[in-house]
Amino acid sequence: MASHLRLGVNIDHVATIRNARGGDHPDPVRAAEIVAAVGGDGITAHLREDRRHIRDSDLHRIMESTDLPLNLEMAATEEMLQIALDHIPHAACIVPEKREERTTEGGLDAAGQHNHLAPIVGQLGEAGIRVSLFIEPHARQIEAAIHLKAPVVEFHTGRYAHLLLDGDNEGAQAELRRISDAAALAAKNGIEPHAGHGLTFENVQPIAAIPQLAELNIGHYLVGEAIFIGLEESIRKMRALMDEAR
Ligand code: PXP
Numbered sequence: 001m002a003s004h005l006r007l008g009v010n011i012d013h014v015a016t017i018r019n020a021r022g023g024d025h026p027d028p029v030r031a032a033e034i035v036a037a038v039g040g041d042g043i044t045a046h047l048r049e050d051r052r053h054i055r056d057s058d059l060h061r062i063m064e065s066t067d068l069p070l071n072l073e074m075a076a077t078e079e080m081l082q083i084a085l086d087h088i089p090h091a092a093c094i095v096p097e098k099r100e101e102r103t104t105e106g107g108l109d110a111a112g113q114h115n116h117l118a119p120i121v122g123q124l125g126e127a128g129i130r131v132s133l134f135i136e137p138h139a140r141q142i143e144a145a146i147h148l149k150a151p152v153v154e155f156h157t158g159r160y161a162h163l164l165l166d167g168d169n170e171g172a173q174a175e176l177r178r179i180s181d182a183a184a185l186a187a188k189n190g191i192e193p194h195a196g197h198g199l200t201f202e203n204v205q206p207i208a209a210i211p212q213l214a215e216l217n218i219g220h221y222l223v224g225e226a227i228f229i230g231l232e233e234s235i236r237k238m239r240a241l242m243d244e245a246r
Helices: 012-021 028-037 056-065 078-087 114-126 139-147 158-165 169-188 204-208 220-229 231-245
Strands: 006-010 042-046 070-074 091-094 130-135 152-156 192-196 215-218
Touching: 006 192, 006 220, 006 231, 012 028, 012 042, 012 220, 028 042, 028 056, 028 231, 042 056, 056 070, 056 078, 070 078, 078 114, 091 114, 091 152, 114 130, 130 139, 139 152, 139 169, 152 169, 158 169, 169 192, 169 204, 204 215, 204 231, 215 220, 220 231
Parallel strands: 006 042, 006 215, 042 070, 070 091, 091 130, 130 152, 152 192, 192 215
Antiparallel strands: none
16 A cells, blocks of 8 residues: 555646636635645646646746645647756646646547657656656556556546446446556556546545555645635645545
8 A cells, every 4th residue: 555645736726716817816826835834745737738727937936835746737748848848847747638628538548649658758757757647547558658667647537526426326436446456557567556637525535545546636626615615624624534545
């Protein structure tokens, strides 16, 4: 079992609210400082190609403002590669990105995109950035991550979350087993498994109980709950649920 299940807090949607008015408030940097103060393990931020939430200038400010590791979520493009190499975040999680989607709707096809991904994974790794691939919990994708020599994979938990929302408990249990088997397969092959997307107070515990998982990245729900109970309390409560599930 990974000893401590890390919680990476995705602060994108603090920036979404800021950008709704185009000004500087609320500042995602202030959110990053709160994550650090309340014992979060890392900051996750997705610089999307359309800059709908995090802006280029946020990255440097986030890195300056806390000692927490920054996990930069990025599309596998030349522009994002250059930005990652200019900033050298602790980690970079390569995600598929479509402009028209509301959020990252599925995992990266690491298997089908090997030739496109290999030089990007290689250059990030050479720069000392810990590369993660955001994939579906399928053996074929893990095999692709092994070939790409990615040290980390993050399993997309969106399907599990949606099945639960739809009341399909059987389907959700089957997806949970897939995530659990995938985490075991990754760990057996020396890849550190993470998970994230769509996690909430209600659905996090069965995921947090998967022993090989080393990190969860959670954003939208934590920021949404913060409206009602504050960001500190939102993170504290998620942390407590994760600890209870281990
Ligand atoms: N992990 C990855 C790779 C993501 O793309 C996202 C969404 O940006 C998350 C985790 C967090 O998902 P959510 O905001 O649904 O918690």
